[in-house]
Structures are given as structure tokens and as C-alpha cells.
Amino acid sequence: MTDAARTVSAEQTLVEETLLNNVLRSFERAEDPRLKQIMQSLVSHAHQFVRDVRLTETEWQKAIEFLTAVGHITDDRRQEFILLSDVLGVSSQTINVNNAAIPGATEATVFGPFFVDGSPEIELGGDMSGGANGEPCWVEGTIKDLDGNPVPAARIEVWEADEDGLYDVQYGDDRVACRAHLYTDENGEYHFWGLTPTPYPIPHDGPVGKMLEATGRSPMRASHLHFMVTAPGLRTLVTHIFVDGDDLLKHDTVFGVKQSLVKLFEMQAPGTATPDGRDLGDAAWSRVRFDIVVAPEQGRSAATQAA
Template identity: 70%
Template sequence: MTSDHEAAAVPAEQQAREAEITREVLDSFRDCTDPRLRQVMRSLVHHLHAFIRDVRLTEDEWSKGIEFLTRTGHITDDRRQEFILLSDVLGASMQTVAVNNQAHGDATEATVFGPFFVEHSPEIAAGEDIASGAAGEPCWVEGAVTDSTGKPVPAARVEVWQADGDGFYDTQYGDDRTAARAHLFTGADGGYRFWGLAPTPYPIPHDGPVGNLLEASGRSPLRASHLHFMVSAPGLRTLVTHIFVSGDELLPRDAVFGVKKSLIKEFQRQPEGTPTPDGRDLDGQVWSQVRFDIVLAPDRA
């Protein structure tokens, strides 16, 4: 809404003219037969018009905004979703996640989906490696999936994806590789385990309009180190979340506001030659391990 100071600077006749335009547009939806669509569109118009009046948007600024959205559309394709990126950096993604994932007991907190999820990832067995040749330090990841009563959830689908040690997802390489992503299923005890990569910080794609916006705003494109999860099981709410690396200096300023305190985990680095949990021979390589226990809320919680 327009502040008292700004409203005082706009003549009453002009304020009335602007308010009438908003009323006309709101009234144009009165015959919409879909009540939810009518509610959403009327609220969108109300807040959009209020924003325009609040900042006294110029026609040149409006044109630049349309140009920005046009460029965002042009750079978007089946491998790059610039609109999701825009939603993420404006905090709209996290706000939508918060609205749609209400707290339920000790259920694991959700966070942003991100632009790098790909359908039909390869399936691996428990204890296998998702890296598929991607560069990075090996990391043993394990945990258990339970419901909010503490009961193990067998056969839950655990989808995981991450950037490699160079800070890139497989989809960013421009070829057909599939790496550092996979899915597996929990055992009868709800347990899961796999080899991944120790998460590293990386910049979100900033060679397009969203990157231009961040630069102009004095904001960093860097994301705190993390590993993505999507966990689903019948009758339980699908969880989309990350885990973050304790001690990462980027935790307070993650570019997409995805960090939650409960999702910060200890990734314990192991000295060279330390035996691995499954006996894997890493040829003396340094590796790390982390435990992430997951609690799923009821489907309608």
C-alpha cells in the first residue's frame, strides 16, 4: 500500500483515478466461474496495482521489467529453468514451500526444489554410488525414514541429486551425461545408505537475467554447500529438502534462502586410509560421512 507520506504527495483526484482503475480490473473477474481462480487473480491484481502505486512506477521501468521477463523466457529451455531461479532468488519459492508444508511435530523441514531436478534418474541399490564418474570427494550418506510416530517407512523412494566437486550439475555440461543423481528405496527398517560426494558451494547460474539482477542488487549468486533429497511414500507427505554442511560460511547468506537450522548437518571428514562403513577401497583417498534421519508428515498434515 502507498505510505502516508507518498499518498500525501499524490493529489486526491489522482488517487481516486488510480483506485478506479484497480476497481475496474477487479470487477472484470466477477463472472469467473472458478472461485479459486477468481480469488487468485483478484488478489494478484490488488497487490500488483498497489505495488505500482507504492513505488510510483515509471513507464520506462515497466518496459524494462517486461524486457527482463522476456529475456528470462528466452533463456529458459528443457535443461535450464530461469523462472524457477527468479522465484528462488526472490524468496518466492521458499515462501511457497513454507505455506504448503506446515509444521507437524518433528517432521523434517522442507526447502526449495531448485532448478536442477531431472525426472527418471537411475535407480541404485543400497550402498551404491550416485556419482557415476562425477568429480569430488566421496561421501558416505546414511539414515532412516520414519513417520511422525517413529514407525519405520519401508520402500520409501529417496531421490538424491547434487553438484559435483567443481560446482556443476550434470545438466550444466551441455551433453547427455547423468551423474551425481539417482534414487533408491528404503529397506524394511526404513534405512537407506549410498555413496555421494562431499557437497561444495557453487554459484547459481548467473550468466542470464537473474544473474544481472543479483549483480545490480549487490547480491552474491553463491549457494551454501548442500545435497538435495526428495522422499516419498504412500500416505505420507512428499518431502523436498536439502542438508547443509555445518561450518559453511555461506549458511547465513544462501542465495535462495534455503537454509534451515534443522537441516545443517555434521559432515565428518575421515583421514586417509580410514576404513569405510561398507569396506569400499578408496585407495587411501580422504572421504567424509553424514547421517540424515528423515521424518515424513502425514499426507494431509
């Protein structure tokens, strides 16, 4: 509680508590118990915030104007509300709450605002870059369950920004690049060509960007490559991998970095033979390995359930 809140008189405290209790009681007839719980908790925390900082009417009006601006800039290609949730750490905390830490399982992290359904399918060893600018990167690994069994035919969605720090949907045309899906083979193995991830700023020309500037925060994200893994009977995994050595690992503006997801991208000199024999001419390239372990839907391995 702030010093200002501590100086509120008993009479004023009674007025504020009476209002809070009246609002909480207004949800008592909600038929859905989960909705009732959420709304009453939301009201309690919101009122506590207003009372703690002694929010002024002008500040509340500014907050309403800010949220209105977030809504106005949001469309089917740009989700400013997701950006707001991301930079406040709410997205990451929601991921933490809904993906309980399970020893041995790959950690989840934020989804981000740039996933698009209907990505093109590529074969194993295919190129997901779609001709976008950037340094080629060979990505390989396995997908297994908690008991170490390979997961064949797991669907892997991958997406990333190009070397200019933009996703395809940010260009405003109909290009499809740096996104694809593929499937693991019978041994749970996968491999494909993408681009070496580079740092980029989240869109900061809108209200969220203005908030970051006003609070002295950077809009930059640490370099990363997105993954989403789905397979029957297994928990959907949404995660990234990050580039070891990136200066932004400790300052990722959406708080998405987890140490277990930081991987070594090994730089390869021009002319170095590629794993699949692809001719890259005089271009340098990188390679990274990401072995993924996916938890069962109920969060327990078959071995644990049998014990």
C-alpha cells in the same frame, strides 16, 4: 506507503482507485472461485506496488524486457523462471505455505531448477556420483513416520552438484551423474555413496544474474545435497541437507537454509575404514547421518488421529 505515494492528490487517487476497482470487477464472472481469488489478489497487490513506488513507464518497460529475457533463456535444460522465483524468496515462501510446520517432521525446502525425472536406480550402498569429480561421502539414515514407525520401500531421490559446482544437466552433453534413486530397506534404513557437497553459484550469466549483480547480491548457494522422499500415505518431502560450518549458511542466495537441515559432515582421513569396506585408496572422505521424519498426507500422525 512511500512518501511519494502519500503526496498523491485526492483527484489522482480517485483515478487510480477507479481503475483498480474496474479491473477487479472484470474477474467477477470467473466460474472457478479459486481462480477468481488468485487473480483479484494478484491485481490488488500489483496495483499497490505500482502506486507505492510510483513506477515510471520506463521502469515498467525495463521490467517487461527483463521478464522477456528470462523467457528467452529458459529451455528444457535451464529454468530461469525458477531461478528468479528462488532468488526472490518466492519459492521458499511457497514451500513454507504448503508445508505447514509439524513438530517432529523434517522441514522442507526449495526444489531448485536441476531435478530431472528418470534418474538411475542404485542399490543400498551404491554410488550416485556416476564418476563425477569430488570427495566421496557416505550418507546414511532412516525414514520414519511421525509415530516413529520405520517406512520400508520409501523412494529417495538424491541429486547434487559435483566439486566444480555443476549439475550434470549444465554440461550440455548426455552425462548422468550425481543423481539417483534408491529405496529404504524393511527397517526404513538407507545408505549410499555421494560426494561431499561444495558451494556453487546458481547460473548467473543470464538476466537473473544481472539482477543480482545490480543489487549487490551474491549468486552463491550454500553447500547442500538434495532429497525427495515419497511413500504411500505420506506427504512428499522435498528438502536438502547443508554442511555445518559453511560460511554461506547465512547468505544462501535462494534462502533455502533451515537450521534443522544443517548437518555435521565428519571428515575421515585417508585410509580410514569405510562402513561398507570400500577401498578408497589414499582419498579422504566424509560421512553424514540424516534421519528423516515424514508427515502423513493430512499432516496428522496415526496416534494423533486416534486420540
